[in-house]
Amino acid sequence: MNLPVSKPRRGRPPKVSRENQDTKAELIRSGLEQLTEKGFASSGIDQILKKVGVPKGSFYHYFSSKEAFGQTVIQSYARYFENKLDTCLLDESYPPLTRIGNFVEDAKIGMARHQFKRGCLVGNLGQEVDLLPLSFRQQLIDIFLSWQHRLANCLKEAQSQGEISTTADCELLAEHFWVGWEGAVSRAKLVQNTKPLENYLNHYILGLPR
Amino acid sequence: MNLPVSKPRRGRPPKVSRENQDTKAELIRSGLEQLTEKGFASSGIDQILKKVGVPKGSFYHYFSSKEAFGQTVIQSYARYFENKLDTCLLDESYPPLTRIGNFVEDAKIGMARHQFKRGCLVGNLGQEVDLLPLSFRQQLIDIFLSWQHRLANCLKEAQSQGEISTTADCELLAEHFWVGWEGAVSRAKLVQNTKPLENYLNHYILGLPR
DNA sequence: AAATATATTAGACCACCCGTCTATAAAAAT
DNA sequence: ATTTTTATAGACGGGTGGTCTAATATATTT
Numbered sequence: 134m135n136l137p138v139s140k141p142r143r144g145r146p147p148k149v150s151r152e153n154q155d156t157k158a159e160l161i162r163s164g165l166e167q168l169t170e171k172g173f174a175s176s177g178i179d180q181i182l183k184k185v186g187v188p189k190g191s192f193y194h195y196f197s198s199k200e201a202f203g204q205t206v207i208q209s210y211a212r213y214f215e216n217k218l219d220t221c222l223l224d225e226s227y228p229p230l231t232r233i234g235n236f237v238e239d240a241k242i243g244m245a246r247h248q249f250k251r252g253c254l255v256g257n258l259g260q261e262v263d264l265l266p267l268s269f270r271q272q273l274i275d276i277f278l279s280w281q282h283r284l285a286n287c288l289k290e291a292q293s294q295g296e297i298s299t300t301a302d303c304e305l306l307a308e309h310f311w312v313g314w315e316g317a318v319s320r321a322k323l324v325q326n327t328k329p330l331e332n333y334l335n336h337y338i339l340g341l342p343r
Numbered sequence: 344m345n346l347p348v349s350k351p352r353r354g355r356p357p358k359v360s361r362e363n364q365d366t367k368a369e370l371i372r373s374g375l376e377q378l379t380e381k382g383f384a385s386s387g388i389d390q391i392l393k394k395v396g397v398p399k400g401s402f403y404h405y406f407s408s409k410e411a412f413g414q415t416v417i418q419s420y421a422r423y424f425e426n427k428l429d430t431c432l433l434d435e436s437y438p439p440l441t442r443i444g445n446f447v448e449d450a451k452i453g454m455a456r457h458q459f460k461r462g463c464l465v466g467n468l469g470q471e472v473d474l475l476p477l478s479f480r481q482q483l484i485d486i487f488l489s490w491q492h493r494l495a496n497c498l499k500e501a502q503s504q505g506e507i508s509t510t511a512d513c514e515l516l517a518e519h520f521w522v523g524w525e526g527a528v529s530r531a532k533l534v535q536n537t538k539p540l541e542n543y544l545n546h547y548i549l550g551l552p553r
Numbered sequence: 554a555a556a557t558a559t560a561t562t563a564g565a566c567c568a569c570c571c572g573t574c575t576a577t578a579a580a581a582a583t
Numbered sequence: 584a585t586t587t588t589t590a591t592a593g594a595c596g597g598g599t600g601g602t603c604t605a606a607t608a609t610a611t612t613t
Binding site: 397 | 561
Binding site for chain 2: 170171172174175250252256257259260261262263264270273274277305308309311312313314315316317319320322323324329332333336339340
């Protein structure tokens with residue numbers, strides 16, 4: 134087996150060689166998919182490499198270990214997600230509570246596009262945190278906190294615009310949102326439809342103190 | 344290495360031989376611990392066997408495959424949990440909403456006792472359902488439904504006792520409880536304390552329609 | 554008591570995985 | 584042109600995973 138269909142290239146390629154010149158970024162992107170679908174422990178490095186056609190030898194040139202790779206992937210996801218949050222939650226063309234709905238709508242589309250196989254990387258890794266390198270736990274906690282603050286700010290805007298009660302504890306409400314949100318995403322993955330996300334949003338908005 | 348400290352027994356042992364005579368039940372118990380802590384994909388059969396001192400060869404005598412074993416473990420957990428729910432939610436010495444609080448209190452104690460390493464088997468497996476044998480998905484969905492019905496009944500009692508509004512959709516409220524609950528358990532595992540569970544209960548009870 | 558059936562075990566087997574290593578080669582620097 | 588740096592190719596080793604076959608000790612039957 135293993136017929137050499139194409140003479141394998143060896144050695145350093147020209148700087149602009151593979152269709153995508155940035156091998157490291159490609160690995161992170163592929164790892165993001167893989168980790169989001171399979172988690173960290175069950176994700177093989179070989180598989181991640183195969184998807185982008187990068188040989189194993191390269192991996193340990195770019196990353197010192199699987200752990201370091203995982204941290205990088207998580208950071209990459211965190212940045213991506215924070216961007217998405219900012220896009221939705223700071224969009225002043227909608228009232229604050231509507232922005233939360235927009236975020237959920239966006240998430241619904243995203244989950245459906247991937248056939249409910251991905252969910253949330255941070256939530257997934259949080260579930261298996263006891264199997265992960267120790268450094269991951271605080272990293273994940275911090276990411277949740279950053280999401281919480283962003284949402285809390287949006288809720289505070291809702292307060293100042295009179296959408297919710299001025300006595301509400303926005304940080305606590307925001308924390309509650311993300312705690313429940315991970316449950317809703319997990320359930321959506323299980324039943325393979327967006328109902329849990331819709332229901333969750335409705336219930337959350339209705340439950341806010343007026 | 345591997346000194347033969349004790350002559351290894353072979354062949355069929357007397358019917359009442361090991362300290363615990365029911366090897367199969369022991370395997371299920373050990374598997375329950377293992378699967379709850381590590382999930383299914385990352386749980387090795389070897390480890391499960393080692394914990395109860397059963398040799399590897401025996402495993403496939405008692406179970407036809409890892410998948411069949413997993414199904415048995417899940418069923419065992421479901422029975423255990425349904426018992427716990429009935430104990431709490433049918434206890435007429437407390438008003439219905441208080442019973443829910445009792446369940447949460449029980450869960451808090453349980454999670455702390457295991458250093459927040461276990462969480463909920465059904466929730467954990469739900470997260471990794473895409474890595475699991477196909478048969479698991481419906482099994483998990485059905486278990487959530489059974490929990491939902493039990494809680495819905497409790498909420499209906501709360502209705503008839505005037506604790507919550509008679510117009511409430513108890514099934515929907517119950518579904519919402521379990522969706523969010525899994526998020527709260529997951530977060531409690533991550534931060535390694537019971538705050539998320541307490542907060543979740545508070546928020547849920549306060550959010551019920553009066 | 555001998556033969557058969559059954560329950561249980563030992564350990565081989567193969568596939569896979571992570572991390573490392575050496576050899577190789579293109580590009581850049583001298 | 585020679586050397587140095589950057590990147591790739593792919594084998595290797597130790598370990599683990601699920602599964603299966605052969606072996607063996609007890610129970611049951613004859």
